[in-house]
Amino acid sequence: MFGVPRSKQFDDVYFSEDNGLEETRYVFLKGNNLPENWMGKERFVIAETGFGTGLNFLAAWKLFKETAQPEQKLNFISFEKFPLDGEEILASLQRWSEEFAGYLEPLVEMYPLLIPGFHKIVLDEQVSLILIFDDVNDAIPQVEGAVDAWFLDGFKPSTNPDMWSDVVFEHMARLSRDGTTFATFTAAGGVRRGLGTHGFEVKKVPGFGSKRDMSIGRYTGAIV
Numbered sequence: 001m002f003g004v005p006r007s008k009q010f011d012d013v014y015f016s017e018d019n020g021l022e023e024t025r026y027v028f029l030k031g032n033n034l035p036e037n038w039m040g041k042e043r044f045v046i047a048e049t050g051f052g053t054g055l056n057f058l059a060a061w062k063l064f065k066e067t068a069q070p071e072q073k074l075n076f077i078s079f080e081k082f083p084l085d086g087e088e089i090l091a092s093l094q095r096w097s098e099e100f101a102g103y104l105e106p107l108v109e110m111y112p113l114l115i116p117g118f119h120k121i122v123l124d125e126q127v128s129l130i131l132i133f134d135d136v137n138d139a140i141p142q143v144e145g146a147v148d149a150w151f152l153d154g155f156k157p158s159t160n161p162d163m164w165s166d167v168v169f170e171h172m173a174r175l176s177r178d179g180t181t182f183a184t185f186t187a188a189g190g191v192r193r194g195l196g197t198h199g200f201e202v203k204k205v206p207g208f209g210s211k212r213d214m215s216i217g218r219y220t221g222a223i224v
Contacts, residue, residue, distance in 0.1 A: 019209070021096055023185070024059045026208045031183025031216045032149040034060070035067035041148070043073045047175065048151035049136050049163055051080035053092040054107060056151050058100050061127050074127045077143065079136040086111040118142075136163060140171040147175045152184035157191055164191050169198040176200075176219035187213035199223055 029035075038044040044064075048056060057076055064074045084092070086108040093104055112119035112131060118139075119131045132139045136154075150172060154163025164186075172182070172195075182200065184191065185207065192202045192215055199221045207214040 020055055021059060021099065023208045024056050027185050027214055028056050028151045028153070028183050029059060029063060031205075031214065032151070032181045034149065035063055037149065037181065038064065038068060038072065038074070041072065043075065044068075044149070045075045045077065045145065045147050046149045046151060047143070047147045047172075048076070048078040048153060049168065050153040051078040051083065051131060052153065053084060054089050055093060055096075056153060057129060058093070058096075058103050058107065060151075061123065062100065062103055064127060065124075068126065070126070072126065075130070076127070077130045077132065077147070079132045079134065079139055081133070081135045083114050083131070083133050085114060137165055137167045140168060140175075143171070143175060145175065146177050146180075147172075148177070148180055150176075150180070150182035152182055152186075152191075157186060157188045164188075164194065166194060166198075169194045169200075173198040173200070173219065173221075178219065178221065180219040181217070182219075183214070183216045185211060185214050187215050191215065197223060 046060060051057065057078060060076060061074070068074070089111065090104065090108050093100065097104060106123060110121045110123065112121070114133060116133050119133065121129045121131065123129060154160050157164045182195070187204050187207070192204070195202050195217065199219055200217050201220050201222070202215055202217040204213050205216055
C-alpha cells in the first residue's frame with residue numbers, strides 16, 4: 001500500500017488521499033476545460049503554482065500527447081520553492097508507474113539539480129517544461145508571454161498564504177489573455193476575492209471527493 005507524500009514545510013499532503021490522479025484530472029484538467037481548450041491552437045501554455053510531485057504536469061503531458069495534433073506545442077511553466085528531487089518524485093508517483101509509463105521515467109531522467117532559478121526541459125518534440133525553483137512572488141514578475149490556463153495548486157491558503165498573494169494575482173492578470181482559464185482545489189474567500197479584484201471571473205463549483213467546493217474561472221479584465 002502506497003502512502004500519500006506529505007510536505008515537511010507545510011505538513012500537508014501533496015495530493016488527495018482518495019485518489020490523487022483522479023483529483024488532478026477533475027480539478028485541473030476538467031476545471032480548465034482540457035483537452036477542448038487546446039484544440040486548434042498552435043501553442044498552448046499552462047502555468048502552475050506548486051510543482052510538488054509533478055503529478056499535474058504528467059497528467060497534462062499525457063493528455064496532450066493523446067489528444068493534440070502532431071504540430072501542436074505545449075509549454076508548461078511551474079513554480080516550486082521547496083522542490084523534491086528526482087528520486088522523491090519517482091517514489092511519490094510509483095503507484096501510477098504503469099499509467100505514466102513512457103512519461104515518468106523521462107521526467108526523472110531529465111529532472112534538474114535543485115539549484116534555484118529557471119530550468120528548461122525539452123521532453124519531446126511537442127512538450128517543454130520550465131521549472132522555476134524559487135518563491136513564486138520573486139519569480140513570477142520575471143515571466144513573460146501569455147498563459148492560456150492556470151493550475152493554482154499551492155498548499156492550502158491557511159498554511160501557505162505566500163502562494164496566494166496579491167503579487168501572484170497581479171501577475172496572473174498580466175500574463176493572461178481574454179478567456180484564459182484557471183482552476184484550483186480551494187474555494188477560500190480570500191482567494192476568490194483576490195482573483196476577482198484582478199480581473200478574473202470566479203465560480204464556485206463542487207470539489208473532488210470529500211472536498212465540498214473548489215473554484216474555476218476565466219480572465220475577463222473586469223474588476224469585481
